[in-house]
Structure formats: structure tokens, C-alpha cells
Amino acid sequence: MGNGGKLKELPLKKLHIKAGATFGAFAGWSMPLSYKLGVMKEHLQTREHAGLFDISHMKLVLVTGHQSSDLLSRLCPIDPEALGDGHSKYTFFLNDEAGIIDDLIVTRLGQHRYIAVVNAGNVDRDLAHLIDNSEAYDCSVEPLDFVFLALQGPASAELMAAAGFELDDLYFMQATEPRTGWFVSRSGYTGEDGFEFGAPAADAEAVAKQLLADDRCQLVGLAARDSLRLEAGLCLHGQDIDETTTPLEANLMWAIAKPVREAGRFIGADALNAAISAGPQRRRVGLKPDGRQPVRAGADLFDGDGKPIGSVTSGGFGSSAGHPVSMGYVSSDLATVGTSVFAEVRGKRVPATIAKLPFVPPRTRRGK
């Protein structure tokens, strides 16, 4: 975190204060946790209409140069050249043991030009990883100072159009540069249709105000962002995945194409292929507590005989699902939907069932 423990402030902080934000520390930043609506209403607002999130703590990194795709195919299990211009891919930085250093989204903007969006908590580690490895290639790595906002929910496309952004051609996991210095992708962290856009602070603020002038759009804080992503079955790095978990254990192998994995050019490929041959010891699963009691991160899990089988990595109340929702890791032999398990909460065993992820059906705008 550096900075002598002082938290970094969002460029649009005043806008958040005016909206009645409650701030809290997250990944070295002072972030809006919730606003006047409160966490549950912000969550429901996003699913029903639209929520605007300030995610400027995340980092956009530009990777350019004629060997930029070589760098990215070394650091991530992807084939960057196979991406069409304006197409994005969810991927990872893996360590030598195939542990997940970070999860990120890489977008190909054009030939020899890529943008990566990485997590706030891992920025320093990610940048060092990119820059150290870039020395072997003819390419440059440039972190951008953008305000980064996410507009999520079914009204997002109409709101963006009203704000002057015609994005009808964009499908989920596609991106564009609609104005100089702008980056807009149809993506998000809620399971809803929506956009994430980076821009210089003054531009972003003007668009944010325009979006918020419509009653269908409200500011939504990090707390609801967390419950939304959990219902959508999405991982939070540092909690559900980290350097000790592989994409195999995390059930994220869908993000790695088989030919890429078999070609094995990326860091961690040997370990990942060995792990696949051996089979995973544990797997990430969804967990639905049987009653109303939330089962939060850190709760230990047991089978019916009281044998420890894993633990919960994220948990809370799913405001749209209408019941508590959790995810965690259990022994592979028990990682089957419908299996009954028990979570220990304050010394008591709470029954839960291994459930299908996501907890709410995704409503992203899928391509043809």
C-alpha cells in the first residue's frame, strides 16, 4: 500500500460525498461503500434499472509494440492474436505453480495494441510482473491515469445512448474507443448488461452527472458491488482466488482454451497441465445455506459425519436471490450440486447445500 498508510482518494470524491457516501478502506483506497439508498436497495436498483459504480481503484494498463502479443501470451493463458479488434477476454496472470497472481480482462484494441484491466489490490505486483517480463520483448507497458466507472443494469444501454454513446454494435466482452482518450467495454461484475468506461477525470465526471440526472440511474457502492458479483458467481481475487489456487481448482478452466493450454507457452502451463492430469484436490462451489442465516467468508465446512471438507471464501445475503449465498472450496469428491454440507457459524453447524453458480441468471448481452 505504501504511502505511509494514507489512503488514495478517488478523483470524483466530491461527487460521492454529495451523494451521501459512506467511505471505507479497500485495497489502499478510500472507497464509497454505500450511499443514502443503502446496500440492499442499491443492489436491487442495479438489477432493476441501473447502478453507477466508481471503480477508479482498478488499473488500466496499455500494452503496445510489435511484440506486445508475445508478452501477453507469455503472461496469460490466451492467444492475443486470435482476438478480434475490440474483443475482450477474461484471463489470469499465473505463477510457476499455476497459482492465480491476479485475474484480469485483456482487450485487443488494434494490431500490437492491448489494454489490460487489473485489480486494485494487485496493481503493484501486476505492474512489476508486466514490466519485468516486458524487457525480453519489443513492447511497452503504460499504466493509465483514468477515472474508471461502471454502469450496470438493464437500463444501461438506453442511459449510455442518452449520454451520447451509441453502443448498439457492442456485445458482451467487446470494447471500443468512442472518443479520444476514452475506453468503453460492454462488461461488468454484476451479471447484468452494462458498460465499464475509462476517461480523463473531467470528461468522466460530466458523463457521470448526465447519467445520474436520469432517475433510473443511482450511485452504487462497493458493498452492493460485492453482493451483486457473489450472486453472479464471480470471484473476488484475494478472497475466492489467490496465488495458492489454480484455475482448475477455482472452476475457471472455461477461460483457458485447450489449444492454448496444450501449446503451453504461458507461465504456469506445466504446473497447470500436471494438475489436470493429477486431478484437483478441491474445487470452488456455490453454497446455499438452508435457512436465512448468512454464512460468511472464513466459515469452515464439514460433511455429515463432522469431517472438515473445506471453507467459505465469500458469503452474504443475496438480495435478488432472496436468500443467503456463499461460495467456497470443498474436497473434489463432494463438489457436486445438491450435496448437503454444514458450515460452522459462531460455534453452531448450519446446514447448507452445494448449489449451481450463478445464483441469479446472467443477463449480459451475448454476441451472436
Add this chain to the structure above:
Amino acid sequence: MATKYFTDDHEWISVEGGVATVGITNHAQEQLGDIVFVELPESGASLTKGGGAAVIESVKAASDVYSPIDGDVSEVNSALETDPAMVNSEAESGAWLWKMSIGDESQLTGLMDEAAYNAHIA
């Protein structure tokens, strides 16, 4: 006529005819946000002043509710098990948490009255 007292930890305790009724204050529910689960003490449980007696879970976190005095639980508000959001809408009336005996009358004198509590949270 019931006499109502308040604690530093934002519980209220209303005493009438030798029975005390305990809940959390309206200020406390505002701070907690949307409440999704309430874990009540067992009927008959012996509570001690300052000891954890109930747990209220909001969408944000789990918070302990402490017993304001010593005594035994005589009744719990089981309506909260199916409708925990009652704590948000009627914290200081219908959403009482438990009723208890008064083990030590003198413990009540150390608590705040409504005016003192309002000054405490101001």
C-alpha cells in the same frame, strides 16, 4: 408505566412489573442497514450484563447484541426469525428481541435514560 433505559452499545431495555424487554435502538438499526437475520437467545438462557445474547446480521456484517443486565430469558420474539426486517421498521416497538427477569435491580441505575442516550448519539 414502563421505564425505558439505554446502553452505550445501543440496546434499549424497558422494565414493567418485574419483567424487562430488550431490543436495539432505532439509531442502531440505521447504522446496521438492512437486517437479514436475527439469532435470538434460547428461552430460559441465563444472561449476564455485557455478555453476548443475540446476533443481528445485516447485509453488511454480523453484530452482537449484549444483555444490559443479568437475568433469565423468559420469552423471545420469534416473529423476527421469519421477518428480520422488522428490526429496521420498528426497532423500539414490535421488534423487541427478548424478555428477561431482572437479576440485579441495581444494574438498571447505571444505564442511560432517553435524554442521556439522545445526547450520547448526537
